[in-house]
Amino acid sequence: MNELKENKRPLEEIAEDMKVLEDLTKAEYKWGFVTEIESEVAPKGLNEDIIRLISSKKGEPEWMTEWRLKAYRHWLTMEEPKWPNVSYPPIDFQDISYYSAPKKRSQKKSLDEVDPELLKTFEKLGIPLEEQKALAGVAVDAVFDSVSVATTFQKTLKEKGIIFCSISEAIREYPDLVKKYLGSVVPYTDNFYAALNSAVFSDGSFVYVPKGVRCPMELSTYFRINAKETGQFERTLIIADEGSYVSYLEGCTAPIRDNNQLHAAVVELIALDYAEIKYSTVQNWYPGDKEGKGGIYNFVTKRGACRGKHSKISWTQVETGSAITWKYPSCILQGDYSVGEFYSVAVTNNYQQADTGTKMIHLGKYTKSTVVSKGISAGKSKNSYRGLVKIGKNATGARNFTQCDSMLMGDKCSANTFPYIEVENDTAKVEHEATTSKVGEDQIFYLNQRGISTEDAINMIVNGFCKEVFKELPMEFAVEAQKLLAVSLEGSVG
């Protein structure tokens, strides 16, 4: 009865529960829901009842529950994929609690109580004091009211007709939109983790930008009221209707510590005629300690569909955290003249492992895609680029350019590239380039000569290496990302 261990109810009451339970020994545990003052946690394990519970707890309509169940039944038939170039101990999917309502964090009175290591990192990243407090879970001053900032944002968005809310809210308020698009890009049959996510997703964001509207600000999870905690199984759905534009930011540069080891998010983007979606990610989850203990497994399915003609989807990611990163933000270029882009910087240090890249599936005529991937491996880490460029039979005049560069720091790490190129149309043009190199001694010498310390010199060179990707990030993010890179690689050279 592990799941009851935090229960604060009187003993006799628990004993009574136990008795009821004993009557149901052979049956599945149906009411495994413990209500406490502080938190709601579903018992460990996964079965249909747990999924019904999650669904009912979130007040979802019947069709949603059914959808989750279908996904779960499909998941049962699937096997955990083993092909990526990463290794980790097997995951016990019955040892995870699949629902946990946001609990109040124990609040600290001032920054003095916060781990000084964490504060040092904040300082290096140049995060404003008030934000530092918010991130570290310190009670926020009345002056800095993030909720009110968010509310102003919400108001502006509403005026434009833009919907930006949690996915749970969207399921309740905008069922037609959700029904139409949820699972249309990443069906629950897609892969093992997508099926799992579809069955148990807790929360996430929903964005709908109506026809012809240009979203006036960068949308960020950080400012969404309902999501203060990063969910374990996040689900994001973004729809850009005809001629609209939206830029979405995910994550933040501050190191996020989370007790959930497995993260399996699904992100779906849909761009209709002439629409454009720009999706930027900075991921800096806990990578584990120097010996490679702990750390987050980040197994994400991200995919965008350029449904309409002349539509565009652009993915930009800076991946520095997580013990294992395994994701391939992809674009399905269905509409004629649609454009897909992927810009990525993946940094691994110590024992981190990253297997990341993209898929560009060209289906429509005159579709274009660009892939720029920069991998930096240090310490004893493993960094792989895995990408697919597929030109379908009808993708007349399709064009792709791919560049993936790797940089190695030290002789204990590895850098791998696995690009797959499949061309079925003779009018297509596909180019792929990859290089592997290290920081040149002559480059460091040149900078040393000008009075720049070796550490700064390396930062400078690495930032130069990643420049093509950073310039795609929104400005504030770009500045932080550069600093983040320096922090992530700290101590890897010398």
Place this chain on the structure above:
Amino acid sequence: MSQSVLYSKVKNWYLSNFEIFSKRLNGSKNFFNEIREKAVAKFTELDFPTRKNEEWKYTDITPILKYNFVPSALVSIPKLTLDEINKLLFKDFDFYLATIVNGVFVEELSNLENLPKGVIIGSLNKILKDRPELFDNYANDFLSIDNIFNALNNVYAYDGLVMIVEKNVIIDKPIQVLFINGNNESEVLSSPKNLIIAKENSQLSVIFNYRGFGDKKYFTNSTVNVSIDEGAILDYYKIQEENEDSYHIEKIDVIQSTKSVFNQFNINFGGELVRNDINTKLNGEYIETHFYGLYLVQGKQHVDNHTLIDHAKPNCLSNELYKGILDDNSHGVFNGKIFVRPGAQKTNAYQQNKAVLLSSGAKLDTKPQLEIFADDVKCTHGAAVGHLDESAEFYIRSRGVPEELAKSILIRAFANDVVEMMKIGELKEQINHKIFEHLHRIEFKNN
């Protein structure tokens, strides 16, 4: 018939034939038999790969398994005359000739007179019987079996070519090895097993020329094991022009020692389903390896080239260039892997593969791959797929050259990067002719 049923049926077919075959071996004991025993065990253990197997992701071998090929040892070998084989040779330069028909060395059709001292070329079966001690230091390298076709070759191989070049010997003329496969009587499986040993500081140049015979379907399943010892230089030309409805699978395994040089040309014109595995291990320092590949396919041809360059030691250089020309409904596959092991510092590895698609039915899958475990290295790879440059074509046509010829000129220029690297001038010329011939675009006149 489901795939798995078919696969196991074919496996049983080959195993039951082996019983007949083994009775004919008369219990002769040598190093060949040792390999064969291992190979039978391995063949029994392994399954034929499906497309779920990453190494066979783009190549479906089911067509090969639809035929019950009879191992060539169980049928008679076609009688050919010198005149007949003369038509199949590359000519106009001096060479030694060895002819292998359906995996068996044929003395009468070979010309190995006046070989320099310290060179042994001949039938593997015979040399193994007469002088088994020659292979003592190489047995381990030649014993490895790692896939089912490799195993199948070793199950049925009972002859092939052997070439041993002693220390400091430089062979004055290239050695042309003509492989004739196929038969007029039955659908035959030919399993040549070939060994090349280039000892310290020796130099040689070999041309492996694969041609088809007869009008029956056949399946060539060949292996070549090569050892290039310290300071030796080997130029290796493989020119594959088998019948267009035949199947061709070959695995070339090379081990290179310090300061050796290996130049490999892999030219493919023929075959309905072709798979080449070319692996080299750079097992010493200051080694140079050059891989050049060219394939020109049309109709329903399928060519799959897999290369692996394994940088095991520091200070080596490898360079790889593959070019493909795909017409009609042909399908090309290129998988090039560069592996830099921990400690292999100062490695330079370059790889490029390019292909042109000439028709809307042609298809290309390519997977260049870098796996790097050392930091002080320079590795690059590039891949490009496209079509002929319209403006270049327009330029040629504006000078009064008809369309199809203009295209052929451009294709020939595209292929030239590979052909130009060949060191035998006359061979270059004849390969260029073959490119035109196989394009089927303009009427080919042999001048």
